[in-house]
Amino acid sequence: MSFFTNLRADRLVTEIRSSNDPTGAATQKAVARLKDVGPGAIESVLAALPDADKGSTMAFVEVLAGLVSQKTFPQFMRGLVEGSPRVVSGISWALTSSRNYPPHLLLEALAIPGISKPTVLEVIAAQKTRFSVRELLAAAYTQEPNEKAALFRVIGEIADQQAIPELIGRVQGKDPIARVHIINTLARFNTPEVQTALQGLLKDPNKLIRGATLSALQRMNGPIDIERVCALLRDPEIDVLNRAIDVVIKANHPETIRYLIEVLKDENENARRAAVEVLNEVGNAKSVKYLLEALKDSDWWVRSRAADALGKIGGPKVIDAVLQLVRDKDEDIRRAAIEILNQTKDERAVESLIAATRDSDWWVSERAVDALAEIGSKRAVPRLMEMLQTPASGKALPIVVRALGKLGDSRLVDTLLPLVARPEREIRIEAIQALSRVADEARAEQVRHELQAQVASPDQTISRMAAAAVSELDDRIAGITPVTSGATPTPAQAGVRPPQPTPAEGRTQLISDPALAQATRQAEAAARLDIQTLKSGDIIEGRYKYIDRIGRGAFGTVLLMEDTVVDERLILKFLNPNVSQDEEVMKRFVHELRYSRKITHKNVIRIYDFLYIQGLYAISMEYFPSHTLGSEVVNDKPVELQRALQFAIDICTGMTVAHQVGIVHRDLKPANVLINQEGLLKIVDFGVAAAQREGDTQLTKTGYVIGSPKYMAPEQILGKKVDERADIYAVGVMLYEMLTGQPPYSRGDHMSVMYQHVQGKARVPQDLNPALPPGLSDLIMKAMAVDKTKRFQTMVELSAALEGFRR
Template sequence: MSFFTNLRADRLVTEIRSSNDANSAATQKAIARLKDVGPGAIESVFAALPEADKAATMAFVEVLAGLVSQKTLPVFMRGLVEGSPRVISGISWALTTSRNYPPHLLLEALSIPGISKPTVLEVIAAQKSRFGVRELLAAAYAQEPNEKAALFRLIGEIADQSAIPELVGRLQGKDPIARVHIINTLARFNSPEVQNALQGLLKDPNKLIRGAVLSAMQRMNGPIDIERVSALLRDPEIDVLNRAIDVVIKANHPETMRYLIEVLKDENENARRAAVEVLNEIGNAKSVKYLLEALKDSDWWVRSRAADALGKIGGPKVIDAVLQLVRDKDEDIRRAAIEILNQTKDERAVESLIQATRDADWWVSERAVDALAEIGSKRALPRLMEMLHTPANGKAMPIVVRALGKLGDSRLVDTLLPLVARPEREIRIEAIQALSRVADESRAEQVRNELQAQVSCPDQTISRMAAAAMNELENRLAGVTPLAGTSGAALAATQAGVRPPQPVPPEAAKTMLIADQGVTQAAKQAEAAKLDIQTLKSGDVIEGRYKYIDRIGRGAFGTVLLMEDTVVDERLILKFLNPNVSQDEEVMKRFVHELRYSRKITHKNVIRIYDFLYIQGSYAISMEYFPSHTLGSEVVNEKPVELKRAMGFAMDICTGMTVAHQLGIVHRDLKPANVLINQDGLLKIVDFGVAAAQREGDTQLTKTGYVIGSPKYMAPEQILGKKVDERADIYALGVMLYEMVTGVPPYTRGDHMSVMYQHVQGKARPPQEVNPSLPPGLAELVMRAMAVDKTKRFQSMEELRVALERFRN
């Protein structure tokens, strides 16, 4: 700029600044003359802007707008880099009002170092009509997130139908942020082309893309691919899953229920929640029934998880639908409906449940009683009393008595007291427990006297249950909350009373360790003199050889009796198989097959099995008698076992199981109740009679469908019905280790099905959180033994034993 030009510009700027009237002829003439000065006036105006008043500022902006051109634009850009805020503001106004420059230069300006990008973006927005979608897209990809977002907002504002092909073509790009912006822009258009393009991205590996597509679909109208959207109800990303719920609900597609089936069966709790939330909005009795019918043939744990989700998360629509299904003609549907209602504890279900107690299906009837007990409504009392006095199914009486106890009405004392004297053991036990729950202060003394009388009962289980009930009654009346699991511990102690010396194998009776053909033939032969072990009295002699001494206990597979072999004058155990087991030919073949291998185990840490006998129409396993207590009784009041002692027990189990595994025998029911310890600390593992001899070709042994194992200690693969090997026993020992070093099992919440599901999930609380005093490394060892993935566990009992060794000292 020449000296004279600069001088002239400065004089005109001063004239404009000093004017009191911006609209006066003199001022307007000065503005026109300043514009005539040309580009040389720009710097003078920039210098004047910081001190100019409002009127002068407007005049200067008018001058700058008149001086904008492609040639002068670099000067303006430099002002956006170096100028003060007022200068930058003035430049922005000038560039916004002028169209005397190519718009693409604004996009290029975004790359100038130090430039005020927000100002440039404001100008671009004001000039947006001068840009094309493709031009803005090309510029947007090169920008930082903030600038990119601003340009994509402009693209969204200017895009029309003609831009759809360009936008769709960029949906598969590499920049996920850009793709999200494009998806949001395309959501404005409801054309089939856009719908198909967006829904094609529902399987995109990037969660941002899946979420953006679902958000777009929520804003759009038109048909949706319900199969693809429903699949996202199982998405691992909660945000994506929640958006999928909204889309499915909004669509209310007629095929929705078809695709909810797999979601409701999913192992993931969030997926099942998603399915139920959809049902809460669009479900009805027909749709819920459709789902339950589809689930009928699924594995029990799948049905259980689904019922649990429907019951706990189901809203009014789901519950109303289930209440209708309680009266369905299909027995399986009624059963499923009752299971769901067992989870709801919804007062609305009371009347339907009362009606369900009259169901011809005993299972529906009994579970309806359970559900009424959980709800706790006194409206159920008349029906329960009716069932008690006129039982259609005698086996249901213990369940009815238990329900009456849970309702906690003191008026029931007179009804329950006579039941304590019933001959049926189960009814007596439930009546004893119920009395401890319903008696109030006015009847407490009478109930105490009755319970005290039962403490003297020769049946140890009745005796201990009565003692526990008295304790519970006293605590309740005193306002004391008893420790959880007290009654369970008492019951476990009852089952632990094995008091047995050394034995010699019996030589008489009829052995069943014969060929399969012989087993089949023997199983089909019914002998006239059928043995009823329930009627045996002390001193009774069976087969002229085995003298009955005591009944030790009863489990899922059989009843354990302490006998004396009068031929050799030694004691032994006879475990008589329960009828439901012994009457199944396939099960009998399995027992014979397994026992052929099991009795080969001769080791100090394993109870010796002698024979499998057929005695007067009953089957029994004869085995070593070992005076002892169970490992379960070592864990008292939820306190950890002394570390050295716990490690010794675990290592002895490893040693005994190593011998069994070397013979190809997997226990499959390893638990504290099957580990016996005598007063000298000698440990023996028992009940290999129900183990599976895992040898090649033996997979058919599980085809009968019997589940072998205890829920608290069962390996995930065993729960899921997969092939079981030695590592299932390692898992069980891991659970036992957890219990010994913390005082509590890792999974106990809920019923058996819930516990099994927790094993499959594998989310146990770390042992060091339960017992912070554990030595470093022990918690990790326990969790490794309990790994859900069996390939991540110790691969042999010997490997685990060696790992335990360092914690013993």
Template sequence: MKFISTLKAERSIAQLLAERDMQAPEARKALESLRRIGATAIPKLIEAFATAEKEQVPALVQTLASQVNDRTLKEVIAGLAQGNARCVSGTAAALAAAGDYDPNGLLAYLGRDDLSVSALIDVLRATRQRLNARELLRRAYDLEPREKAAVFRIIAEVATADMVPDLLNRLEGKDPSVRVHIIEVLARFNTPEVAKALEEQLKDKNKAVRKAALLAVENMPGERNLALLCMILRDPDLEARSKAIDLVVKARHPDTMKHLVEVLRDESEDARRAAVEVLNGIAEVATLKYLLAALEDQDWWVRSRASDALAKIGGPKVMDAVLQLVRDPDENIRRAAIEILNQTRDQRAVEHLMAATQDKDWWVRERAADALAEIGSVKAVPALVKMLGGDVRSAPAAVRALGRLGDSKIMPTLMPLLDHADKAIRLEAVAAVARLADHQNASTVKARLQPFMAGADETIAKAAAEAVVRLDNRFSATAVEAAEKQERNASPNRTLLVEPAEVERIVREAESGQKLDVSLLNQGDMIEGRYRYIQKIGKGAFGTVVLVEDTVVDERLILKFLNPNVSQDEEMMKRFVHELRYSRKITHNNVIRIYDFLNLGGNYAISMEYFPSHTLGAEINGKKPLPFEKSRGWAIDIATGMSVAHQVGIVHRDLKPANILINDEGLLKIVDFGVAAVASHADTQLTKTGYVIGSPKYMAPEQILGKKVDHRADIYSLGVIMYEMLAGVPPYSKGDHMSVMYQHVQGRCKPCEEINPGIPAALAAVVRKAMEVDKMKRYESMDELRLAVQAG
């Protein structure tokens, strides 16, 4: 009998597939015959999907669905084991459409290797409202990860409130992936009991569980457990910290500060950054005051780390609150606020800091003077001069700041301080007058300092001797000639080395005018009627470098045109002006002179000394050590030039062989001051332009880690350069940029004397100390490093 039914089914299917119109009499007759045949037709119906036309498939699906019941389910399920994808798809569609069977019978087939699990899950999703969610939950544990995730999504749609106790119990299970899915299901039930249970999952050791719990509690009503959320601010996972920041800010709980104190104390810089990001969203004067007061009793390094984080990451709300706290009645709060401002270089702080120079607390006065020096605002000079007539305890800081901000006009005020009764004031005065001396009064200052060199006080004598050496370096015959050359090559009509407000005006005018296309210049073309184009020297991420002749003074010079994607940022232009003003003060034979910063044909260009030469990189390209005397001599020259730069407050930040030029006579000059310094203040914008702040092979660890950079970063870079000159290879070069940077932070390079055993032990020791990962263990200054190299 079954044989005959099978033959009838085959004939009916053949008739059906011969018809294109499923409403035709023959097609309808064939479909009715297949329905009457019953379960025997099921295998043939499934096989028919393989050859059916698109318009025939719906009729086959409906016919197969009519045969599905609890007795025939096993035969229909076999269609999901077919090797033909169309047969599997048709079978799944029929199971989804059928209504005369219990779909819970499908659960027994979950996890079968011989079936299409994805097709089965599609059927379960289509029939989810008729499923037993508890049984589905029980079966889900045994599935592979992808199938498990899909089944739990179905559970989330069908779970009811009566399942919550069972789901809560299952949160204590061992499988983290299952617990993540259960958390996602529970997130649908906004009850206090569920919220509390999910918050407890924030303590879990598994990262995925913590993140799932964070996402789940985000949209739940009611108060959150702030202590647990703040705990996630210390989470090693960036995404988890970011979500916790959002939740804590959103909560705006009155007790937030109590918990943030603990996070700001944390050893992890990432945790401290997260705490400050919360403050950026909720900071007010009162809340920040509470925070600073709570940190008062901590060890100094804890307070220092917290201040550093607030200064580096604090946004407008934090800075506005800090500026208000500079005038707080509490001495300790004022101290903490000043310490934060000392690290920000925020121009908005100038007026507040000037007022703080008259604070009744000498420490606040001292740190305010230091902060004003860091910001570099000349507006602060009168306030600093006024400090000199006050408490002697803060006067040294005022002298030090005047040495950074003043000019030769302030010399009559500083010179008498060389004879002050207080030793600290005398020391700062020695450094300040040496720094501010110009070619008109250099001889007078030198004569005034020379008697101190033979004095009884060794500290004063040493400081005076170093100051005289610096004066000799700056005002030798060649240095004076270079300064005169700079004046000749300056272009007052087009200079951008003006006040910030003027920079804004010039930027707007340049944007509105027609721009010169540097790439189209030909030899002999005139630029702004003064500079005759000779040739292009090179091009980098920052700009295009060309050689021109200044027809006004008949001298060749270099113009470095900034790329448009760098020069369109008004804030960056202000920083260029600020940095290049200082860079322009560097007058030394071992430094390429910067003449001016110009607006030429709607473009911005740095004009600088032309120095026919090759780079130090070309000298060490052969991967062979350089002669010791040559390495020692060039290291001394670099240290000497860098010392002069550091004295005027300029840190290079990108000291490398490519930025060190040497001519055929062996004269060495350092180039590209100011550019990297500007980049470090605008790294977001410059990352977009492709500029990397510093070169990985020569970058100091603190620079790689995004920490505050000072002159000791240049000392580290010089140590790396010395290593390469002496060993023939850099200390770290294997792998990509990220790998090299990581190696610098680890600080485990092979000693240079192991690579080249001939290196004198004293010279190897100099390299080792210069390259210390901890910057506090390096040489204090380039002068100290230079003396060590000379002695080695």
């Protein structure tokens, strides 16, 4: 521009900057004159933006908005490449305000090297009504993933019914990411045309497409092709399979059960689990009976696998249905129902199982006895005693005696002793084992004498079992490695040895022989998996290939494995001995996991199963390449506001789903929040802190702390009743840390930090980060209130409050 133009523009810029009233007549006159200078004023205005105050900035943006045109557009683009953040912000504001330039220039600007693409995308979003869906689609295909996603968000906002043919025409394209975005956009339109197009993608070879299609169908209403969707319950991709579960459950199609038959027969455990999870929601006695009738002509191993899945994963609806079927007229149905109940160990089944012991089918009767023994209910003892005295129960006596050994106590000694002398070998064996379990200290000597007499039996099996029973009895009375009710002792536990020439000497050696004790320890050690010695490529259980060790915490060691059966990576978390050896902890732990595995949501790590592998307990769960939320806070500096808000809202979303099924996390902390490169957030370690019983202190008898002191709610620290508001407190603490760069309480050791939480005297976030918008600091402090009645009461409420601060 000319010297005089430059001089004039600079003078007007100075006049605007020196004005005390941006809205005054003098300032507005200067703004109008600066606009009249024309394109020559642009450089002067851009140069003034970095140091301008708020009032001047608004005036300068008004000038820039008036000078935007097709001719001056390149000048603005240079500013987006070379300018400071204030300059970029001013240009963005001006381009957003003006419509005096062709919109296609914005799409072309995305290709300019070094340009601030987020700014251009913000302007495109603001000017979205000026674009056609076709224009944006063409531009999106040429962009990198982040820009592509942003453009597709705009497409999703402007697409209308007229755009449906264009979108459907592109849904079969080559770019899988673009196809996923198109599927998500089409999900907005609940029309038969869209339904048909989407359901045609359910057999697509790309797992991303299958998964996105199922997610779209889940959000839509209307009829679905239930056969196609049920076929995906056998999908090798766990994520696809889980989404198929949700779609089938929501559809609740009358033909669903028909298509579950083949899924329940499938060799893949995940497929069978999927079928049962659907049944848990839509099943009833009629549908379960239909399935069992369809399965009864299958091979025995197919029936066994199906019964195992129904029993172990079946929820209340399935179990209630099975309890009705125990009385069905069809013998095969009754047998199948009893097999399922043998897997459930559900106390609700006791009365039905007691009634089933009177079944005319001997097989149903005997398996009912087995199931009662596995459940461990003493209510079954009177009926078992009745069977013991009934001649018609002759063939079932060994099973009845075995069950009494698991359920009975010392009052049964007089009933069981005569059975040791019975002629039937099976009855004698079961009576010997039962006596070793029920005799108390007062009757131990009498029982020992009877058992020692059996050690001299010419029947080698009887002799060995008697010797093992003597050892078990003596060890139990002495308090050594007691065998719990319902457990069959291993040879090492029972101390089985060949009978000795002198029974009395044999008994003494069985108890005190150092060589035997050493051999027992060696046998147990040999059977137990040592995860510390695993090398890359090692195969466990003939299925899980070791890849790498991810980490170790108070509850367990986390390993990355590959399931060679389904050719998929997963996580195995092996529980530490201090957890797995505590019976009460394990009971609560397994109970919580049964519910946790039902949580299926994009913001929650999926739990697959609870496994027992070579002497160790492990949780198998979804593998999610990611970093922790903790790594987002670098050098005690706050996380960018909108990013932190998005993370907090995602945590609220995932926790809402968990709370809806009655799961409280109890250990929410940055280490249990994972984020991938695309910004997807998932919560991990549900159920781990379920080992904590209401009323327990946080420092448990096994020496580990349940929950993390920096993020633990006051009521949890004090051992009071914990509900979802404890999780809300933890989200508040994490939000505090993200937006201030440091947790509210961190000084001193664990006990000191816990005390600080109970006192609740954290500095207000606004003091540490004055840039926080008004009200956000109060929101965080409300979430962290010591009195839980003063916090947000649900995650939905907290999430809605956070949304108010989103741009």
